[in-house]
Amino acid sequence: MDTDVIIVGAGPTGLMLAGELRLAGVRPLVLERQPQLWDVPKASGIGGRILDLLRYRGLLERFEAASADPYPPLRLPFGGMHLDFTRMGEAPMKVLPMAQMEIERLLAERADELGAEVRRGHQVNGVRQDEDSVTAEVSGPEGAYTVTARYLVACDGGRSRIRDMAGIMFSGTTYPDVVRLSQVSVGDEVTVHENGDLEVPGFGRVAAGFTRTDNGQLAFATTPDGVLHLSTTEDESVEYDDDVPMDMDELQASIRRVLGAEIPMKDAKRLSRFTFKDRQAEQYRAGRILVAGDAAHLFPATGIALNAGMLDTVNLAWKLGAEIGGWAPEGLLDTYHDERHFAGSRARLHARAQVALRRGLDAAAEALRALFQELAADEQPLRRVGDLIAANDTRYPGAGDHALIGTFAPDLALDTERGASSVAQLMHTARPILLVLTDRPELREIAQGWHDRVEIHTATTDQRPADALLIRPDGHIAWVAAIDEPAEAAASTLREALAAWFGTPLMAAIG
Structure with missing residues (x-):
């Protein structure tokens, strides 16, 4: 064998898996088609249970040091509304804001420290497997070659070619919602009121939070340092390639369609676009090929995918290590699908609920949103929803009767x-x-x-x-x-x- 495990994709999922495999005593080889770290804005932070896991690996301080604003008071977007965790003493959901490129840099640094090999500019064009191994056909800067390993893990995103080659079905729904996210500064001619509302020239006052119109939704909030976090959501028939960067002209055109006016902006720190998809691989394993991260699941809501993908890898790595190390009990590797498919389904539960909350336009939908907002004003339901979003409530099934079995170990x-x-x-x-x-x-x-x-x-x-x-x-x-x-x-x-x-x-x- 050329290596123990081939990882296709050097995003956060693939790089996290590489580090975890090294801790399990396994030799991973990461193959990434992009020649360098990608600077297209995508995720803007990590949160929930993965923060605990990073602390359990001794990595959290490194990530905290790289965040410009660790653990800000959190008002989390949820289905076209906000969940306000700022009044809770110990919020169930915490977020560490940072650009995805910085997350990938830190994970790549960790993988390198542990001895994992990452090859950038190497694209996997085909895979084949037999009872003992899996072979990847690769094209790199110096030409075509093959690599053979015990296992291969597809961490190559929602449009995973490896998943398709393995014959793994990726069933679900693509919604017409197109979301455009930005972090910008408002123009000098815009007035920011004390409560965060904007006074837009030629239009008037626009309330902070969510504004619904017949053409979509505008949402924004202004941070104390003057950065405007603004997004639009609208239904479109165009299918965008989320890997193609968005520019300010595209964002302004969307604002005009939704609001009916432009909001003068400048100094963009983040511009990104994505579509809402609700899909999950029917099997996370096909022989010696496995899927993780976006290749395994896509959620129709923001702030979920990256955290879920990194948690996939922590579940998978030690089980692959046991198989390759020769001590795995029968069926251990199959529990990766059982447990993480279950966890993915739990994440889809609240993501799908957000679809129902945000897409309804009739009086019944307005009543649903009003009722949900009333419930979310009480601590117990707010904490329960927060634990679900954070994956704090994940208890893997079939492990035993005691209430602690299957749960995440408390940090005693x-x-x-x-x-x-x-x-x-x-x-x-x-x-x-x-x-x-x-x-x-x-x-x-x-x-x-x-x-x-x-x-x-x-x-x-x-x-x-x-x-x-x-x-x-x-x-x-x-x-x-x-x-x-x-x-x-x-x-x-x-x-x-x-x-x-x-x-x-x-x-x-x-x-």
């Missing part, structure tokens, strides 16, 4: 034999962890059979949620010993969980 403050620590610090190496939080020597003894794959830690914490937790490399909990659970029962289920997720114990394999 720990007192270990080596001093103060935390769950996040223990997860920096992306290794499975058995965390014993009380005097349960029988659990440590059982786990010794898997000590080559599973780290064993004993610690105390002020408010322990259980006697012990088995935490997977992606941060999700695979097994729990309930507080004061009888030794025999806990020992039995721990053996089952270790075998189910981490294969045959070392002693059994030797014996």
Whole structure:
């Protein structure tokens, strides 16, 4: 084999996967058709659960340092309205604003530090697979060549050619909505009122927030430093290539159609356009070819795709590492589809709800929006929706009865034999962890059979949620010993969980 895993696409999903695979002891090769980091504006930040995962890898401070405005007070667009998290003490959804190009730069830097190879200007033109390998036909700056690997992961976007070559269906709907996003400064002739409204010459006052007209929707907000975050949404029959940059003339033409007037603007910091698609791969795996990120799912709402794609890779990487390392239990790699297809469906749930909220134009739709806005004024429903958007509520199915199984491990403050620590610090190496939080020597003894794959830690914490937790490399909990659970029962289920997720114990394999 030329390498262990071929990754097609060096966007955030592909680069995150490359780093995670290196932590799993796997040799990835990333093939990207663009010759250099792409400066076409796309995503403008990361948020939700992926921020916790970056902290669990020891990377969050690096990302925070690269953001000009870490964790601003959040009023999140949702279905043509706003969810106001600013009045909550601890908001369930947080956002770290930064350009996608900067996200890719940091992830590429991390992949390089870990020893991953990224080839830019190399396009994959064909793939074929057999029982043992997958081969990519590539054209690069010096001509055509082939690369063979154990697996190939398509991270090449919503129009993935690799997904099509693998015969994976990508069913769903494309909506007529075209969204144009911008970060600009208003012209000198525009007055910005204290509440954020704009006084537009020749037109009058335009209210901050969302303005609906017969031709679409205009939305804007002004930040304290004077930057205008403005978007338009309108139905169009034209199919745009989202990879082609938008210019100021296109944005102004859209504003004229929607509002009936131009808003003088200058100094564009971001101009981008995209269409709303609601699609999901029917299978995330076809033999030795897998899909992740936009190649696996597209959502008809903003601020979801990049976070979901990066979380796909964290779930997938350690499972590929287990397969290539030879210790994966039967069916482990198939759980990638089971779990991340489920997570993608949860994300589609709130994205589709946003479609219903924003596209309705009759009195019933107005009533729906009014009712939703009333509910979102109360903390409990607002927190629930926020957790859904952030993917905080993701609990992978079929893992067990305890409420913690399948959820993301909380970042407990720990007192270990080596001093103060935390769950996040223990997860920096992306290794499975058995965390014993009380005097349960029988659990440590059982786990010794898997000590080559599973780290064993004993610690105390002020408010322990259980006697012990088995935490997977992606941060999700695979097994729990309930507080004061009888030794025999806990020992039995721990053996089952270790075998189910981490294969045959070392002693059994030797014996």
